[in-house]
Amino acid sequence: MSVENITQKILSEANNYAENSIKTAESQGAEIINKAKQEADLIISDKAEKSNAEIDVIKSRKISAGKLQERKMILAAKQDSVKKSFDKALEKISTMSEDKYIDYLVEEISKIPNCEGEIILNDEDRKKIGEKLVKAVNENLNVDKVVLSKSTVQTKGGFILRNGDIEVNNTFEMILSSIREGLTFEVANELFK
Incomplete structure (x- = not known):
């Protein structure tokens, strides 16, 4: 099997792994964002007497924190996929005839x-x-x-x-x-x- 075929196969397998990892990260990120929105809504109801500007700032911070967490999870999933691609390449190369x-x-x-x-x-x-x-x-x-x-x-x-x-x-x-x-x-x- 040529290096190009091995590389192509590894990229294909890694791509599937990466897509699954990203979907999981996005799903978890969406959960974090939803939770952040719920927490922000609770803060809004608890602090109704505060000004709307302050409430919007708190809500925005919670949503931003959730989005940041989601980006970190997606980046980690991508880095893990790239690492697994190279590990798989090493495994394939070391098992040639x-x-x-x-x-x-x-x-x-x-x-x-x-x-x-x-x-x-x-x-x-x-x-x-x-x-x-x-x-x-x-x-x-x-x-x-x-x-x-x-x-x-x-x-x-x-x-x-x-x-x-x-x-x-x-x-x-x-x-x-x-x-x-x-x-x-x-x-x-x-x-x-």
Whole structure:
């Protein structure tokens, strides 16, 4: 499944989640506004002797507070939906087939300028595909420039390429973190059209 298909599917699922979250937030916001109006009406009846201007100010404040609460709830629902979208993307990426995963890693490692050093994987990947990956990268580079590190890293997937003091962190979490800021606005726009 291509990254675009995964992204499209994630956006679709996140959009459904976001719509439900927003409907819930709007419903709760409407309840808050209705409650605020009821409280304002009680204040009006209790304080009938006060001037109409003062009553309108109190009612306006209660309604404004309810609307502010509603906006906060909608914003929280949107932020939660965006977070879930990125979490879902990480989950989808980390469950690709072994062959596609190795091909992806070989391609990404081979793109690194002066590609050499030790490849650090998570414990599961090291055991499962470590040797295959190193062999495939070296074949792709036509020279033995990378080795499998004895060290591991705690990550869902991806790799770190270490050459002395220099590390290239291409773990899935780091990739999503680096694109998250740029994509958050775009994802939010897609989810909340």
